[in-house]
Amino acid sequence: MSTEKTWTATSTKQLYRHKSGTYYARLVVEGKPTWRSLKTQTLSVAKPELARLLEDNAYRDELSRDTEVTEKMTGEEALTLRESQLLNDPATKKSTKRYWKEIVASIKKTWPAFLTLEMRRVTVEQCESWAGKASKLMSPTRFNGCLLVLKSLFKIAIKHGVRRTNPALAVKRAKTRRKDxxxxxxxxxxxxxxxxxxxxxxxxxxxxxxxxxxxxxxxxxxxxxxxxxxxxxxxxxxxxxxxxxxxxxxxxxxxxxxxxxxxxxxxxxxxxxxxxxxxxxxxxxxxxxxxxxxxxxxxxxxxxxxxxxxxxxxxxxxxxxxxxxxxxxxxxxxxxxxxxxxxxxxxxxxxxxxxxxxxxxxxxx
The missing domain is CATH 1.10.443.10 (Intergrase catalytic core)
Incomplete structure (x- = not known):
């Protein structure tokens, strides 16, 4: 019987080397321990890949918690629901998920009060007020991305019966200029x-x-x-x-x-x-x-x-x-x-x- 070890622990927590030479991450997903291949036999490559995988796994666990939808749904709760949809959609590319995080960060920065606002009480005037400020702080393309996300959040609120109308529809897209x-x-x-x-x-x-x-x-x-x-x-x-x-x-x-x-x-x-x-x-x-x-x-x-x-x-x-x-x-x-x-x-x-x-x-x- 071979005495060769199948897994060898490294100095980095949760990073192991298989006897084949390939590095693996030891994760706990939904309460169950599992191995994830990092698809590399180079330690310097495996370490940043492990960090990225741990970050994604923690982010997914956070969003997998049940979100109770009530008539008092806040902007933050709507964002959580939308993020969960994206992460659970196998057709959504990782680059799209990264872009989503950037857009959400822009919304939080330009409209911090949105997170605690009740979706049912947000008015057209509030959306237009945000648009007037945000359009001056970001590029037209980034602004349009944020607007698209806001509209999707109100669609979620409508779908769950929290409100009947979408106030973000009143906000116009920013004009993008073609490069000369x-x-x-x-x-x-x-x-x-x-x-x-x-x-x-x-x-x-x-x-x-x-x-x-x-x-x-x-x-x-x-x-x-x-x-x-x-x-x-x-x-x-x-x-x-x-x-x-x-x-x-x-x-x-x-x-x-x-x-x-x-x-x-x-x-x-x-x-x-x-x-x-x-x-x-x-x-x-x-x-x-x-x-x-x-x-x-x-x-x-x-x-x-x-x-x-x-x-x-x-x-x-x-x-x-x-x-x-x-x-x-x-x-x-x-x-x-x-x-x-x-x-x-x-x-x-x-x-x-x-x-x-x-x-x-x-x-x-």
Whole structure:
């Protein structure tokens, strides 16, 4: 009989190592002890994963307590019910749950009295008063997210017979302005100057950050998507990159897609592969983010500061200016609306190219 121990305790409470080498968390869920795999054999990775799992488990236990619904339901009780619905919905992504927590924090910060207010007594005037203050303290997008949550809370109150009307319906959404990309995005020459400034910065990860910036600009991937691309996902024969997103959540819309290797992307990937000789399961991107370096490099060459998401816009703009139709670019970006959103954001580019194309139409012999 083997005397090898199946589980080995670590110096971290509730963290154990299985004889296979994989780390596990020892949890108590609904009063029952259970093991949860952390899906890693690296201790430095297992520790933060354990912390995240413990936080999620505690949060779920807190919300699983029965909430008695009475006619005096408060804003906090309505929030608890809505949170419970989200956490118990298997179709809700973890990123959505994280976003929910951010929205709730914004509501609490801008309307702290809402938590103790009885839902049946909240008036249209109170909702409008909150909207007037909150809209000045947050972006239009964040405000609209908070408003959407408030409306859902009153729907819960109506469903439970606490009230008959939804006072938040009287509040109008904030207008979101479309970004003026024509002035912010750099030309090809300025982009190359900016990347070179990135590479000239001090630090051992300067080259990795510059490589990541180039990859985002050449593929249109979101930052969160690019982090999970492994070398086995880069198909040089077909000239495609498989974008799967995070292992738990996938991409933003939950679907995988294939992004073509434009010449610049292929050249970058071939160079990186030759330099590092990576294994198929190694990650292509070797930097977590480059915000600070991107800002400093832009200041050096006196260029508008770009974000990681602006590089996605740059990719789409370059594709359209090169003659790729908007529906195709939309698919490359991972949109599922057939190009509606891309048309709103990049439609002005299509119009400019339509005018240029019109000048080449001739009825002469």
């Amino acid at each position: 990309l024509s002035h912010k995005l750099p030309s090809q020459t300025r982009f190359r100057e900016w990347v070179e400034a990135l590479r000239q910065r001090r630090g051992s990860k300067a080259q990795h950050k510059a490589d990541m910036v180039e990859l985002l600009a050449y593929t249109g991937m979101r930052l969160g998507e690019s982090k999970w691309v492994q070398w086995k996902h880069c198909d040089f024969e077909r000239g495609e990159i498989l974008v799967l997103g995070a292992p738990d959540d996938g991409t933003k819309n939950g679907l995988f897609r294939r992004v073509p290797m434009i010449p610049a992307a292929r050249k970058l990937l071939e160079r990186l592969k030759a330099e590092h000789s990576p294994a198929p399961t190694d990650y292509v991107v070797r930097a977590k983010s480059a915000n600070k370096s991107m800002k400093k490099a832009a200041e050096v060459i006196e260029m508008d500061v770009l974000t990681h998401h602006d590089l996605r816009h740059l990719f789409a703009t370059m594709c359209i200016e090169s003659g790729v139709d908007i529906p195709t670019v939309s698919r490359w970006l991972g949109h599922q609306d057939g190009g509606v959103l891309a048309m709103k954001v990049y439609g002005h580019l299509r119009n400019e190219h339509s005018i240029a194309a019109a000048s080449r139409v001739s009825f002469s012999a």
